[in-house]
Amino acid sequence: MRASIRARLLAAFLIVAITAAAGLSFYFLKELEGFALRKLEERLHTQARMLASVASTTYLNGAAEFSATDARKLQVTIADATPYAASRLRVLDADGVAIADSTPGDAGDLYGDRSEVRRALAGEYGAATRMTEEGRVALYVAVPILSNGDVRGVAYASSTTFSIMTLLRDYRLRMALVVALFAAFTLFMTELLSRWLSRPLQDLSVTAKAFAAGDHSVRAHPGGSSETRALAEAFNAMGDEVQRVVTELKEEERRKSRFVSDVSHELRTPLTAIRGGAETLLDGDVPEADARQFLETIIRESDRLTRLANDLLTLQRIEGATGELPLGRIDLRAAADRAIGALAPLTDARGVQVTAEGEAPTVLGDVDRIQQVIANLIDNASRMTGAGGHVRVLLSRDGDHAVLAVLDEGPGIPPEALPHLFERFYRAQISRDRSTGGAGLGLAIVKAIVTAHAGSIEAANRPEGGSAFTLRLPVIGD
Secondary structure (H helix, E strand, O other), X not given: OOOOHHXXXXXXXXXXXXXXXXXXXXXXHHHHHHHHHHHHXXXXXXXXXXXXXXXXXXXXXXXXXXXXXXXXXXXXXXHHHHHHHOOEEEEXXXXXXXXXXXXXXXXXXXXXXOHHHHHHHOOOOEEEEXXXXXXXXXXXXXXXXXXXXXXXXXXXXXEEEOXXXXXXXXXXXXXXXXXXXXXXXXXXXXXXXXXXXXXXXXXXXXXHHHHHOOOOOOOOOOOOOHHHHXXXXXXXXXXXXXXXXXXXXXXXXXXHHHHHHHHHHHHHHHHHHHHHHHHHHHHOOOOHHHHHHHHHHXXXXXXXXHHHHXXXXXXXXXXXXXXXXXXXXXXXXXXXXXXXXXXXXXXXXXXXXXXXXXOOOOEEEOHHHHHHHHHHHHHHHHHHHOOOOEEEEEEEEEOOEEEEEEEOOOOOOOHHHHHXXXXXXXXXXXXXXXXXXXXXOHHHHHHHHHHHOOOEEEEEEOOOOXXXXXXXXXXXXX
8 A cells, every 4th residue: 555645754754854863963973073083182292292392301411312211210200290191191212112101011112113103203293093992082193302303202192082983882872862852853743744744735635536526616725835735726727627617518418408308399299280180181081171271281380390400400500610600791781681671571461661770880700691690680570560560670889899789569578588588499479489380499590690700699678668689799890
């Protein structure tokens, strides 16, 4: 099982903290050891120089070498100084042999093979460090004893100090306790820090799981570092987009389901009439007048099915188009006059006068589709107006839009019907539309054409009576 991000953070911070603490501890211990050695070397150097000066001026006194008497006196002097020097002091002759030593019984030992002694016998300052058997660091300082400019011997001083290993060994229990306390404190602080850092991610994880389970309304609460806030904001933006898409898909599915239901409903009536007439004629013994009536019904309902199929194909072509329309400059006044002329036989038969007034700016679009919109609106208005009425087509400009309004003198539109006029298969007056063979797709087609032209259309009741359908299309730039 893969570790959680909190566990990973906990392990990472703990490793980093302990590694850093160990590294710093080692660094400072090394610095402490180096400082102690430097101070010790300064002290030993001072002692060795003083011993060299005493040996040169007091005992050599111009002689070429130390005599046996000088060696005994030096031994006494060194032995007297040892309690105060806190170091081991030796005087070596020109061959590197100890003639006096603060450690009793070691006089006569040979030190000429040591590097610091060789340097001192060569007239230079010599120093070296070595590890003792106890694991401590021993520092040795050698200073030449001069007489008349010649090296007559060596003042040799040494002492031991602690090393890191010695310090750790001597304070093993204390160090173990300190390390344990530090590890516990680090673990506690790391746990708090990892919880603080991982909490926004855990909250985001819970939100994401709920979102994946189908609750598209959940959103993350941005918090924590800038990266986690950016992640939460990106998740929320994605959630908004997904919710919008899902809502649109559900709405589209609802529209499709309603469309199928509406189409089925519209097909049922003419098909029932056709089947009933055909079955009656098939039974035979039908009077000629009745047979003719049944045949007329079959023809009328067949025409109605044809119109419904054509309207559905038209709506599908408009709504299923890729947005590529045969664009051209459209003179709305000319399009309105052509639509009025084309419908003149129909409107004259209904006893309705139709006129166009005003001018509108040129727009861009499919002239045939726009003329279809105007004709559909005039046809509906003339039906609503009735004999002796007047339908007016008014053209004007409103800002960046060309406006075309079709006004009738009919009874108006029921308020509850206004929001639904442009929906498929919706009828404000079902009996009238069915009697004329309408399927309730005319205004849906109008809406689809206008939307494809980046325009808008709305319906309203006029205060003086009748209704008004107002079309707005973008004007071509000057």
